[in-house]
Amino acid sequence: MQETNISPANLEMCLKCNLCTEVCPMYAVNPQYPGPKQAGPDGERYRLRDPEFFDAALKYCLNCKRCEVVCPSGVKVADIIAVNRLKYGKPSHPLRDRMLASTDFVGSLASPFAPVVNPVLGLGVTKSVMDGVLGITEHRTFPKYSSKKFVSWFKRHAAEQEQFPRQIHYFHGCYVNYNYPQLGKDFVKLMNACGYGVKLLEKEKCCGVALIANGFGDQATKQAKVNLESIGKADTEVLTTSSTCTFTMRDEYEHVLGLDNSSQREKIILTTKWLFDKIEAGEIRLAFREDFKMKALYHIPCHMQKMGWEQYSIQLLRMIPGLELTVLEQHCCGISGTFGFKKENYEFSKEIGQTLFEDIKAAAPETVITDCETCKWQIEQFTKVPTFNPINILAQAMDFEKTQTLNAN
Ligand code: SF4
Ligand code: SF4
Incomplete structure (x- = not known):
């Protein structure tokens, strides 16, 4: 993993106003969590002197970035925390964390067996074993896997897409590919109605958000590099349908993984923003069904x-x-x-x-x-x-x- 660009000068910008602490959802419910000011700029001064000052309670940060949204001084509070978790954090349950973070790998294993995997994941006995052995809570309902991946569906329709006069690339993400291809199909339908054929990237990997959150920075960096290379080669903008994949590739690749994504960042756009801008510019028009309520x-x-x-x-x-x-x-x-x-x-x-x-x-x-x-x-x-x-x-x-x-x- 490369060094990130959070400078000591950024810590000095902290005004000690505690606005970040006010809005931190974790601080509000968890007395073990020191809160963004302490976990971020205050703690960083100590960690820069000696990494022994790393506090394991930083694992509770949700990386929601609410602290950064309210900070009047531009302190990269959540980035500081995320970078330190990657540098010094230890997984509390390595096998579980690896499984949860490996969305591409687990999805590719589970998807072909979805008719069996889905009911088995819902069984009480499976949930008890996952809870007791793996530390995955028995109260959680897993998203269902699709037996047909989005990319398999897309391959059958790729030739039709080439017939459109204009083209746009799509980063579908793991959830669309393995769990919910309907979202990808709806994206293609919408783009086709707008006069655009859809292309997939030469190579696409999971954006890496779960790897970053679980402390697997090296793997996240490898995947990010594959995505950035493919996005760089794409001859159009690259649209997304997940706000988290979008945010990760645009901001976390640089701020947390320390990668230079400056030539790709502006090409990565959430579809709703792209569509809104095109409609505003008079380049696309939408018509809606009268019977839709x-x-x-x-x-x-x-x-x-x-x-x-x-x-x-x-x-x-x-x-x-x-x-x-x-x-x-x-x-x-x-x-x-x-x-x-x-x-x-x-x-x-x-x-x-x-x-x-x-x-x-x-x-x-x-x-x-x-x-x-x-x-x-x-x-x-x-x-x-x-x-x-x-x-x-x-x-x-x-x-x-x-x-x-x-x-x-
Ligand atoms: S990113 Fe972490 S520290 Fe910041 S508000 Fe969210 S939970 Fe709190
Ligand atoms: S909101 Fe920003 S300036 Fe205020 S305490 Fe938090 S980090 Fe410091």
Whole structure:
């Protein structure tokens, strides 16, 4: 792993205002967690003198970046914590953490056997064994695997995609590939209606967010380099449908892994932002079905808030005439990727998300919409409200033929 670019000067920018501590969801529920100011800039002064000052309680940081969003001084609080966890942190359960972090490897093993794997993962006895032996909480519902990978479906449709006059690349991510190909299919449908054929990258690896969170910096760096090389070779922008993959490749590759992604960063764009910008520029038009009716809430994922991109998804969804959309107040859902799957974190994960779950239950919507797949898992588990990506909703609400005609030239 390369050295990162957090300089001691960045620590000196801390004003000791404690605003970061005020908004830290982990500090609010866990007395063992020192909070962002202490874990970040304050602790870093000591760690720079002697790594012995590394505090194992930094493992509780959710990497939600809420501290950085409120910091009036631009201190890279969460980046400081993430870098130190990679440098000095030790996995509490190496086998479990490796399994949870290896989304590509586990997905490629589980997907062909999905009809067996899915029911087995839901059995009480399996959950008890995973809880007792691996330290994966028995209370967690695993996302289902798909027996057909998105890339297999895409290969059968790749030739059709080449017929479109314009092309766009898609970074699908592990969740679309192994668990939820429908999101990828909806993306392709939407792009086709807008007059774009879809291409996949020459090579795509998991963005590495779970590897970073679980302390496997070297593996994350290897995967990041593969992605950056492929994105660099792509002759168009590279669209994504996961806010977390987007954020990881744009910001964490540089800030946490220390990689130079300056020539790729601006090519990596969440689809809702790209689409909104194209509509604003008059380059794309969408038409919607008159019979589409839905009452939904939009949840802002923490990483979406950090990028400042939530308004693109919200404004795009507001273009759907039949969608009654309410935007929820921003609260962390508490799952933080693989964090909420670990036995020792489950209660924290649930408690952090409580306000969000209560807000959703009180509104009793048909649907929640959010750009992050792990927020989706958490919301569905604790509220039972089906939760979708904005791209799923746009693809459902869109009048495909009319949109295609509008974008024919
Ligand atoms: S990233 Fe989130 S959990 Fe970690 S210190 Fe900042 S606010 Fe707290
Ligand atoms: S919000 Fe920023 S300036 Fe204020 S204490 Fe936290 S790190 Fe320091």
